[in-house]
Amino acid sequence: MSVRVQWTGLGEFEQQLRNLPDRLTAEAGREALAAANSMAVQVRTIYGQHAITGGLRDSVTVEVQEQSRAGVAVRVRARSPIAWLFDNGSQARHWLNGKSTGKMWGKRPPAHVFVRTAVRQRRSMFDRLIGMVRREGFKVNGA
Amino acid sequence: MRLGSDATLLGLCPNGVYYQEAPEGAKQFVIVSLVEEHDEGTFEQRGFEDALYMVEARMASTAGGNIQAAAARIDALLEDVPIEAAGFHAMACFRESRLRMTEVDDADPSIRWFRRGGMYRVQVSLV
Numbered sequence: 001m002s003v004r005v006q007w008t009g010l011g012e013f014e015q016q017l018r019n020l021p022d023r024l025t026a027e028a029g030r031e032a033l034a035a036a037n038s039m040a041v042q043v044r045t046i047y048g049q050h051a052i053t054g055g056l057r058d059s060v061t062v063e064v065q066e067q068s069r070a071g072v073a074v075r076v077r078a079r080s081p082i083a084w085l086f087d088n089g090s091q092a093r094h095w096l097n098g099k100s101t102g103k104m105w106g107k108r109p110p111a112h113v114f115v116r117t118a119v120r121q122r123r124s125m126f127d128r129l130i131g132m133v134r135r136e137g138f139k140v141n142g143a
Numbered sequence: 144m145r146l147g148s149d150a151t152l153l154g155l156c157p158n159g160v161y162y163q164e165a166p167e168g169a170k171q172f173v174i175v176s177l178v179e180e181h182d183e184g185t186f187e188q189r190g191f192e193d194a195l196y197m198v199e200a201r202m203a204s205t206a207g208g209n210i211q212a213a214a215a216r217i218d219a220l221l222e223d224v225p226i227e228a229a230g231f232h233a234m235a236c237f238r239e240s241r242l243r244m245t246e247v248d249d250a251d252p253s254i255r256w257f258r259r260g261g262m263y264r265v266q267v268s269l270v
Contacts, residue, residue: 084244089164089174091201092246092256109163110176110197115262119179119195 022069024136028129029072035125036062036074039117043078046113047086056080078114087114145220145227146173146198152220155213156200170206173217174199178262191234191268199242199260214259221263231267239264 040062047057059080065073080086089110130140146152147160158165158172165172180194198221200213218238225233238261248254 085246088197088242088244088258089176090246091165091203091258092248092254110174110178112176112178112197115195116179120181123181 024132025067025069025072027132029067031125031128031132032072032074033062033064035121036076039121040076042117042121043076043114046111046117047078050086056082056086059083076118083114087112145224146175146217149216149220152213152216155209155216156202165201170203171208171213172201173213173260174201189269191266192231194265195239196263196265197242197260198263199258202257203248204255204257210257210259214261217260226265226267228267230270232270234266234268236263236265238262 040060044057044060047060048054051057056078060076060078063075063077065075067073078087086108087110090108134140152173153159156171156173158169160173160175161169163174163176165174174197176197178195178197180192182189183191183193185191198217200210200217202208202210202213221236222238224236226236227233240262242258242260242262244258246256246258248256
């Protein structure tokens with residue numbers, strides 16, 4: 001009994017695989033940039049609600065770090081020196097005897113605005129990217 | 144709560160363990176805060192909850208204390224240890240990133256606030 005395996009359309013499949021990265025990288029790049037911009041707008045909006053000088057709000061930037069055939073990387077940064085304290089809380093913005101001081105409304109609890117927004121935007125972006133590769137006929141497990 | 148009832152941690156941070164912020168005058172304490180949380184659905188209902196917590200020891204330089212030991216104790220209590228919570232089954236608890244920061248007190252620049260701890264991912268499923 002003979003066994004035969006016949007591939008139909010293998011050449012076309014190989015051609016599709018070769019074309020895939022360019023097309024998907026471009027689309028994934030747009031998704032990543034959209035997620036980064038959306039995050040930056042949300043973070044700036046919340047920072048703006050607490051603006052005194054506006055330095056914290058204006059320090060939020062979006063940088064495209066890499067956009068090549070192999071991948072896309074976009075970074076959102078808050079460059080203000082008080083960004084870390086705003087997000088993670090400050091204990092030092094008050095007198096040890098309880099008297100409030102400083103520009104940042106005394107001692108403040110952690111706001112976690114930046115990380116929280118980043119995690120949510122990243123999760124949303126992953127969902128869209130998974131949908132993109134599924135649309136191309138790939139099966140995604142564990143998502 | 145596991146952190147708040149641990150004698151070793153309370154020995155290192157005698158002012159206690161607090162959510163979000165400590166009372167005025169506290170100089171050696173632990174702060175826990177919720178960074179981000181989301182629910183995962185299974186079979187059209189909530190299946191498990193996935194939360195990221197910031198847990199860190201804070202100490203004023205004027206109070207002395209051992210911030211490294213406090214952070215190490217926090218990690219020993221949380222890393223890969225099942226979290227007990229009524230109505231939930233523990234799934235996972237692990238550190239995602241380490242935190243280390245020194246703040247300069249605005250009012251008295253000679254005072255430093257040392258901060259050490261981490262971001263801990265806690266995952267639990269509903270009973």
